[in-house]
Amino acid sequence: MKLSPTRLALLLGLAAVLLVVAVVISPMLLITMPSFLSDGGTTADCTDTADVEQVSDSGASDIPENYLGLYQEYGKKIGVQWTILAAVGKRETDHGRSDLPGVKSGTNYAGAAGPMQFLISTWGGKARIPMSSTFNGYASDGDGDGVGDVYNPADAILGAAKMLKRNGAPENVRRALFVYNRAWWYVDQVEEIARRYAKSGEVELPPQASEDCDDPLVEAAPSDVVAKILAFALAQRGKPYLWGGTGPDAYDCSGVIYAAYRAAGLAIPRTTFGQWPFGIKVSAGQEQPGDLVFFNSGPGTSPDSPGHVGLVVSKGKMLEARCRLCGPIKVTSYGSRTDRVGFTRPLQNPDVQEQLKRLQNPTL
Incomplete structure (x- = not known):
């Protein structure tokens, strides 16, 4: 079809306008584009959405x-x-x-x-x-x-x-x-x-520190030793709880922590009752990855002798092997637990400090 000079001029003018718009808008799109579009794939949501779900x-x-x-x-x-x-x-x-x-x-x-x-x-x-x-x-x-x-x-x-x-x-x-x-x-x-x-139309599930979320947790560790502890502990996620279990197929609450420290070359007590007095006490709010969080939970326990323990993996989150009926080892929240009794830092125990020195200088 042959275009008249007038129509051709109109089309060329419209194309020029669209080109200008595209040049102006495209940088904005790159800035505001969701990450799952900008890289051509999907990214894991490692944030806890439990508190933001709205009613439909x-x-x-x-x-x-x-x-x-x-x-x-x-x-x-x-x-x-x-x-x-x-x-x-x-x-x-x-x-x-x-x-x-x-x-x-x-x-x-x-x-x-x-x-x-x-x-x-x-x-x-x-x-x-x-x-x-x-x-x-x-x-x-x-x-x-x-x-x-x-x-x-x-x-x-x-x-x-x-x-x-x-x-x-x-x-x-x-x-x-x-x-x-x-x-x-x-x-x-x-x-x-x-x-x-639910306004989202879905039943919201908490993040489980899936493999997509593990790397940021490990990379944020305060030291290489803590990174090794977290990497081992997170790799046990999904395995069953077994009272007295120290792996490799199943663990109890203190067993998975004992094994995680051992994977980093460190020896700490095996049981919750032994781990509680072993670490240096840490004030709530000062805990960091690698610390232990304890609970007044289980038979024969008390605030002075807690019977359950989890491994802090990030602020407010812990890896725990809770009980046989509580599902597999997983990452959960400790902030809302009413039976929490305190935090400890095994890495500051004098025995562990000596172990760290020997790891850094095997000739000692």
Whole structure:
């Protein structure tokens, strides 16, 4: 097709304008372009998104305001996805709005009660328990009145968060939900509700220091020795917990730390009870990668004799082998753990200082 001089001039002028726009805009695109586009691939998100998940419009319209606040508060406090908590509340009793037996009083045919439908035996043996009493169960005092009331939404939601955490959440949500109600169709339904409640449309999972996230952690280590400790410990991620285990196929909490230090050429005590007094105490907030964080957890333990330990890999994050029912060795958060008793730095123990000198100068 032959163009008239007028049309040709218009087309040339338009091309010139587009060229100028492209030249001006393209540097801005390079500056603002997300990293997953700029390098032609995807990059791992190694940040913790658990605290930034927002509620969807459908979630905001469906969840009563007081329940939404409780799901979000206790999800964050205990360290489980609030969307999963809310989905359990929806699936069990429509956030306490159901008039079926056992929701507001009594129990249902299975012996469950309250907005989160705890079995009374799982709650602690009775529906209302003074928190000063001794009991075995998930009875909790969410509203601070001194009583764990299975019919009180604050108490019940806090108890449900603890139960989900105990059984694998936030990392292994499906396993935690299966323990809550032993049916895979129930797990599927709860996850679907949770996705609808999340603005992202997904059930957020915490970063697990995957291989894509390991390098930054190791590179940020304060010394080459700590880098070796972290590299070994992170490589054990995904292996099972085994009481008394020191590898190579399974570990307990202190065993994986003992092995990680040994991989760096250092000898420290084998057990948690031995590791606690061994390291130099470090104030909270001053801990750094390679330090140990201890918890008043496990039989026969106390604040002066903690029974669980994790390895600090970055501020707020630790690698831990927690328990047989808690899933495999993984990276978790220690900031929200209420049973934390303190930090230590084994590298400042005089014996370890001597070992470091010999590593640096084998002729000594």
